[in-house]
Amino acid sequence: MKKLVVSYFNGYTIYEAISANKVLSVKQFEYLLHIVMYTLLKEKIVYTEKRNVEFISRFDSSTTVLNPDLLLKALYYMDATMSLDDLDNVSIGVNGVYKEQLLFILTCLLQDKCFSLKKFRVNISFLESVYVSVFTKLKTEKQDLLDGGYLLTYLQRLSKKDKSLVNKSYSVVGLKNITEVSFYTKYDHFDKEYCTKGRFVVTESTSLTYPVGSYVFGVIQSNRMAVLLYKDSQCVSQIENE
Numbered sequence: 001m002k003k004l005v006v007s008y009f010n011g012y013t014i015y016e017a018i019s020a021n022k023v024l025s026v027k028q029f030e031y032l033l034h035i036v037m038y039t040l041l042k043e044k045i046v047y048t049e050k051r052n053v054e055f056i057s058r059f060d061s062s063t064t065v066l067n068p069d070l071l072l073k074a075l076y077y078m079d080a081t082m083s084l085d086d087l088d089n090v091s092i093g094v095n096g097v098y099k100e101q102l103l104f105i106l107t108c109l110l111q112d113k114c115f116s117l118k119k120f121r122v123n124i125s126f127l128e129s130v131y132v133s134v135f136t137k138l139k140t141e142k143q144d145l146l147d148g149g150y151l152l153t154y155l156q157r158l159s160k161k162d163k164s165l166v167n168k169s170y171s172v173v174g175l176k177n178i179t180e181v182s183f184y185t186k187y188d189h190f191d192k193e194y195c196t197k198g199r200f201v202v203t204e205s206t207s208l209t210y211p212v213g214s215y216v217f218g219v220i221q222s223n224r225m226a227v228l229l230y231k232d233s234q235c236v237s238q239i240e241n242e
Contacts, residue, residue, distance in 0.1 A: 001041070001043050001150075001154055002150060003043070003044040003045065003046050004034055004035065004038045004043065004044070004045045004046065005046050005048055006031055006034075006035065006045065006046070006047055006048070006109075007047070007048055008047045008048065008110070010027075010028065010031055011031075011035075011047060011106055011109055011110055012110060013028065014028050014031060014032055014106060015103065015106040015107070015110060018032075018094075018099065018102055018103060018106070019103065023085065023089035023090060023091045024089065024090045024091075024092070025089060025090070026084075026088055026089075026090060026138060028090075029082070029090040029092070029134075029138075030138075032078070032102070033075075033078065033131070033134055034151065035105060035106070035109070036071065036074070036075050036078070036102070036105065037075070037127055037131070037151065038151075039066070039071070039105055039117075040068060040071060040072065040075075040117075040122050040127065041122065041127075042117065045109060047109055047110070047112070065115065065116055065117070065118060066101065066104060066105065066115055066116065066117045066118070067101065067118055068117050068118055068120040068122070069118075069120065070097055070098060070101045071098075071101045071102075071105075072122070072123075072126070073098055074094055074098035074099070074101045074102055075127075075130055076130065076185060076199075077092070077093060077094045077098055078092050078094055078130075078134070079130045079133050079134050079137075079185075080199070081093035081094065082134065082137060084137070084138070090138075124155055124158040124159045125159045126185055127155055128152070128155040128156060128159050129184065129185055130185065131151065131152055131155060132152070168182065168183045168225075169181070169182050169183075169203065169225075170182070170183065170200070170218075170220070170225050170226055170227045171225060171226045171227075172226065172227060172228075172229055173221060173226050173227065173228050174228065174241075175229065175239065175240075175241055176241050177205060177206045177207040177241060177242055178202055178204070178205045178207050178210055178216075178229060178239070179204045179205070180202075180203045180204035180205075181200035181201060181202050181203055181216065181218065181227060181229070182200060182201045182203045183198055183200055184198070184199045184200055184201050184215065185198065185199045196219055196220055197217065197218070197219055197220075197235055198217070198218055198219075198220060198227075199215055199216070199217055199218075200215070200216050200217070200218050200227065200229070201213065201214070201215060202214045202215075202216060207242055208242065209242060210239065216229050216230070216231075216239065217229070217230045217231070217232065217233055217235055218230060218235070219235050
């Protein structure tokens with residue numbers, strides 16, 4: 001796989017924006033997405049064009065070990081919370097330990113510092129679905145990604161070998177107006193082939209609140225192709241019949 005080339009100045013400005021909870025330009029957000037994915041795939045990232053910028057880390061970079069499960073969830077939040085403003089800038093709601101994972105990577109790259117990832121099994125289909133979802137929100141046609149997006153082509157090639165729950169349909173437990181959902185992404189156990197919590201797309205519904213195409217959270221029931229649906233990501237507030 002070809003290496004990812006990012007200018008030092010771009011990495012610096014992305015770091016500053018995330019640190020201050022500011023919006024990113026579309027190009028900066030694309031760079032950040034690629035940096036995260038290349039890191040998870042353990043592919044090479046190269047910084048070029050270093051300028052006279054005084055980099056002061058706002059993050060404790062004493063550790064050199066990255067937590068991939070937290071980074072995967074940070075990637076999930078990048079997709080789930082991203083929005084475009086009137087000037088086509090991207091805002092993301094990545095906070096807490098997930099934000100720290102992003103700053104960790106950027107800090108290490110800006111300081112030319114080596115780091116390692118805890119042992120894990122990355123779900124390639126999850127990366128592919130996030131990649132397509134993000135660029136769809138950025139109004140990029142999928143065909144354009146296939147023609148010019150080397151990373152998507154690479155992910156699709158890898159995903160053929162990767163077992164995934166994506167696109168599997170599940171019946172819904174206890175609801176009359178939402179009867180079927182399709183698995184979209186994992187929400188826990190990102191490093192394993194199974195999960196209990198997930199994000200789903202509603203595929204059969206007469207609900208006004210959750211029509212077909214809506215995103216919901218759910219808990220897969222043991223040994224059943226069925227889910228309980230929830231309003232919140234922590235799966236505390238269950239969706240009820242209207």
